[in-house]
Amino acid sequence: AQTVTQSQPEMSVQEAETVTLSCTYDTSESNYYLFWYKQPPSRQMILVIRQEAYKQQNATENRFSVNFQKAAKSFSLKISDSQLGDTAMYFCAFMKPREGGANSKLTFGKGITLSVRP
Amino acid sequence: EAQVTQNPRYLITVTGKKLTVTCSQNMNHEYMSWYRQDPGLGLRQIYYSMNVEVTDKGDVPEGYKVSRKEKRNFPLILESPSPNQTSLYFCASRPFSGVLSEQFFGPGTRLTVL
Numbered sequence: 001a002q003t004v005t006q007s008q009p010e011m012s013v014q015e016a017e018t019v020t021l022s023c024t025y026d027t028s029e030s031n032y033y034l035f036w037y038k039q040p041p042s043r044q045m046i047l048v049i050r051q052e053a054y055k056q057q058n059a060t061e062n063r064f065s066v067n068f069q070k071a072a073k074s075f076s077l078k079i080s081d082s083q084l085g086d087t088a089m090y091f092c093a094f095m096k097p098r099e100g101g102a103n104s105k106l107t108f109g110k111g112i113t114l115s116v117r118p
Numbered sequence: 119e120a121q122v123t124q125n126p127r128y129l130i131t132v133t134g135k136k137l138t139v140t141c142s143q144n145m146n147h148e149y150m151s152w153y154r155q156d157p158g159l160g161l162r163q164i165y166y167s168m169n170v171e172v173t174d175k176g177d178v179p180e181g182y183k184v185s186r187k188e189k190r191n192f193p194l195i196l197e198s199p200s201p202n203q204t205s206l207y208f209c210a211s212r213p214f215s216g217v218l219s220e221q222f223f224g225p226g227t228r229l230t231v232l
Contacts, residue, residue, distance in 0.1 A: 004160075043226045044223065044225055044226070045210075045223035047220055047221075050220075091160060091161065103174070103176070104166075104212055104221065105163045105166065105176060106153075106161070106163070106210075108160035108161040108162070109160050110158055110159060111160055
């Protein structure tokens with residue numbers, strides 16, 4: 001079974017600064033997908049960024065980028081130019097490839113609460 | 119607007135009183151799923167459905183039932199709720215097409231069982 005570990009329960013960053021959220025995972029699969037989700041106080045789950053394991057290039061979405069280290073099974077999220085609206089809980093998630101009728105289950109980490117200070 | 123809706127958004131009930139949380143999506147997605155979110159545990163899958171009349175257990179199915187009689191609806195049923203089912207519940211859906219198609223989440227249902 002896959003596991004996702006987010007060891008930092010909370011982090012804080014000054015507005016406009018850069019912060020990195022850590023995530024490690026364990027799997028025996030060679031191909032898989034990794035995600036970061038944001039959950040603001042509204043509780044809505046919002047997809048921030050996704051990475052396909054077979055792609056060497058790290059994914060980037062505007063101020064959000066990942067550092068994907070496949071051998072180390074590490075998938076960290078970097079938020080540049082932090083904004084007050086980035087204050088939220090962030091979840092790292094893993095998904096196996098969907099083959100045939102396979103379950104598209106997301107395996108989530110425990111989450112990290114990020115606070116952006118003005 | 120493409121969305122997943124859940125009702126109710128908030129529910130306080132008592133032990134043993136049957137309840138249903140509805141989930142509906144308007145995107146014609148084949149795959150639907152229920153998760154529960156608990157502090158320190160992240161989100162865990164309860165049940166999922168590949169299509170109409172096709173459902174299966176996720177990681178934490180005990181105490182829950184589901185049905186998929188129509189493609190758009192995937193209700194979560196608690197026949198005899200207990201306090202350990204107090205949680206935040208999310209419904210999600212995605213299409214089968216597209217290897218990495220996004221999962222769309224509903225707004226969540228906060229359930230308290232007294």
